[in-house]
Amino acid sequence: MRDLLLRGVRLIDPSLGLDLASCDLLLSDGVVAGIGSSLRPSAGAAVVERAGTVVTPAFLDVHCHLREPGQPWKERVANATAAAAAGGFGAISAMANLQPPVDSVPRLLQVVAKNRSWGRVPILQFAACTAGLRGQEPVEVEALVAAGAAGISDDGRNAMDQTTLSELLVRADSLEIPLAVHPEDERVLAMANEWAGSDPTAWSLRPAEAEEAAVASILRAVRETASKSLHIQHLTTASSVALVRGAKQEGLAVTAEVTPHHLTLDGFLRDPDQDDRPLTCNPPLRTRADRVALWEALLDGTIDAVASDHAPHEVPSDPLQKRAPGFSGIQCVLSVLLTDQAASAHLPRLIEALTVGPRRVMRRPGATLPEPGLVEGRPAHLTWFDPAASWSPATTNWLSVGANTPFWRRELPGQILATFSRGRAAYINRGLGEEIGLE
Ligand SMILES: [Zn+2]
Structure with missing residues (x-):
């Protein structure tokens, strides 16, 4: 060139x-x-x-979903990483909730090999915390990290009890890898969605209390283990942000992320191109007051990173078919942030949350990424x-x-x-x- x-x-x-x-x-x-x-x-x-x-230094996305191998009609590694590069990302972290999930060494090796041959930018691959993301049996964390896992997460689900979480935090600490948690307490969700079927990711009622209960219990596990590995994904409510702020003031070494859509959208969205069908994501968009609290937390450092939570899905042509929750968005992260009127005044802080903050979340991405700094x-x-x-x-x-x-x-x-x-x-x-x- x-x-x-x-x-x-x-x-x-x-x-x-x-x-x-x-x-x-x-x-x-x-x-x-x-x-x-x-x-x-x-x-x-x-x-x-x-x-x-x-x-600026190249952005790093700590949270996206690549869907392949398993569901290539939703997304392909080549497309997602081309979109990432077009969005300013020089590297990304991919979650483990593929079909089937990345919960064993053979499955991880298969996924990492595909990532390497199809990815336009380096992919830091997460493994699951528990078999099938079901929250019961912990994975072989040490073997998975030796085989190339950059972190562990059951993202999409939150079925682990506090004892299992604490045990995994201790193991993540000794390996210096992040353990990322999707903070929606499934017991609270189950009470709200009494007759809604067995797949918690499809439940439509997702009250703020589910997030606050999950964040409180995550922070108890961090306090108990003095862990430095815990990362809280996609915060959305003023109350959970306040809990994280308090935990950081107390000296707990947790990190947290927020998505561009939770920062810039609120209320109930409909798609005008699709018969006004609802556009949803997990966790859902909240209120304007929550958004204001998220911006405050991003600007004061309570939230470390902006993450896309890139969640590509097919848009069904049958109007009776429900759309899967989540937004495809890695290509427009910076642009969506800049839609906020205050954003350009805080550009250096936003860049920090796309570069330095994500590196802190990943703990030691040095093996894959060059030294930070131009x-x-x-x-x-x-x-x-x-x-x-x-x-x-x-x-x-x-x-x-x-x-x-x-x-x-x-x-x-x-x-x-x-x-x-x-x-x-x-x-x-x-x-x-x-x-x-x-x-
Ligand atoms: Zn999630």
């Missing part, structure tokens, strides 16, 4: 505490060859001057975007197989121009690529 000299970009690197209003950045042979002012282009370099554009001589692992540009998700530009997003055809601010992952261009915006002669 041609060398690339970016002139006058804003450089935000939270890992180094940097926010430079205007500087030049030279990429040569996949390496950051220069950072400074008035850099001289190397021979044959493409020189791009785009005032107001921003370069430093001369390191492989280019970075995201370049234009916060002033805009785009609309549509069939012509959407890369995920799943088009189940509430942002379909909405004009969204912010456009990713390029993503480099471990020294390679994982995504170049089409218009930019043509302009400067890069593929």
